[in-house]
Amino acid sequence: VEPPGRLEFSASCRIRLDGSVVAPGGQIVASLGNPPGALEQGFDPAVGIFVGSTGSLDARGTSILTPNELGVRQGRVLDGGSITLSALRGRVELAAGSALDVSGTATELDLPAGDPVSGGSVIQPTVVASRGGSIDLVAPEGLRLDGALRGTGGATNAEGGGLSVG
Numbered sequence: 001v002e003p004p005g006r007l008e009f010s011a012s013c014r015i016r017l018d019g020s021v022v023a024p025g026g027q028i029v030a031s032l033g034n035p036p037g038a039l040e041q042g043f044d045p046a047v048g049i050f051v052g053s054t055g056s057l058d059a060r061g062t063s064i065l066t067p068n069e070l071g072v073r074q075g076r077v078l079d080g081g082s083i084t085l086s087a088l089r090g091r092v093e094l095a096a097g098s099a100l101d102v103s104g105t106a107t108e109l110d111l112p113a114g115d116p117v118s119g120g121s122v123i124q125p126t127v128v129a130s131r132g133g134s135i136d137l138v139a140p141e142g143l144r145l146d147g148a149l150r151g152t153g154g155a156t157n158a159e160g161g162g163l164s165v166g
Contacts, residue, residue, distance in 0.1 A: 001026060003062050004078055013090075018052035024062035025078030025133075032087040043141060047090030051147060053097035057083050061130040061154055063107035072110045072123060080104045080133030080151060080161050092139040094147030102133030102161045104154030129154035132161025 001007055003024040009015050012033045021028055030049050051057065059081030066075045080102035085092045094100070106129040113124040132151035137143060143165065151161025 003064060004081060013047050015049045016052060017055045019054060020056045020058065022058045023081060024060060026059055026081045028057050028059050028083045030085050032090060034088040049085045049087050049092045051094045051098040053095040055098040057100045059083050059133055060101050060103045061105035063105060075109060077105060077107050077128045077130045079130040082134045084136040086138040090139060091142035092137050093144040096146040098147030100135055101150040102135055103150050103152045104130035104132050104158050106154035129158035131159040134162045136164045138166045
């Protein structure tokens with residue numbers, strides 16, 4: 001999906017994600033509903049959101065470059081996006097080898113800077129870093145987090161992402 005797009009998966013009983021799901025600087029949402037009568041059936045280990053060992057959910061930040069006719073590097077540097085895995089019933093499980101990534105990025109852009117000699121401005125290459133995004137994991141009947149969760153800033157001076165577990 002094009003940045004900053006949204007990918008959404010929904011089901012009433014089970015979602016399994018294997019392979020790559022990519023939404024640069026965007027949103028990845030998997031939501032599991034609570035079908036009528038489900039609570040009377042008790043715990044069912046097959047109900048939940050499962051990210052397999054080859055599953056990769058990637059909402060890392062990205063750059064959208066729009067160079068002008070003079071070749072000046074302009075554009076936007078997007079923060080890491082968001083990944084939400086929300087089960088109203090069942091569990092969320094990240095298998096070993098899986099990864100959820102909402103890290104920021106860094107890109108060199110040509111930005112105006114003050115020229116102390118002339119008092120005007122000059123174009124200067126500048127590294128612009130973005131923040132990490134957010135990962136939200138919600139499941140009333142259990143979480144198993146054997147996969148990797150990443151949300152670093154795009155540079156050492158950029159804010160990292162957030163993790164919410166409930």
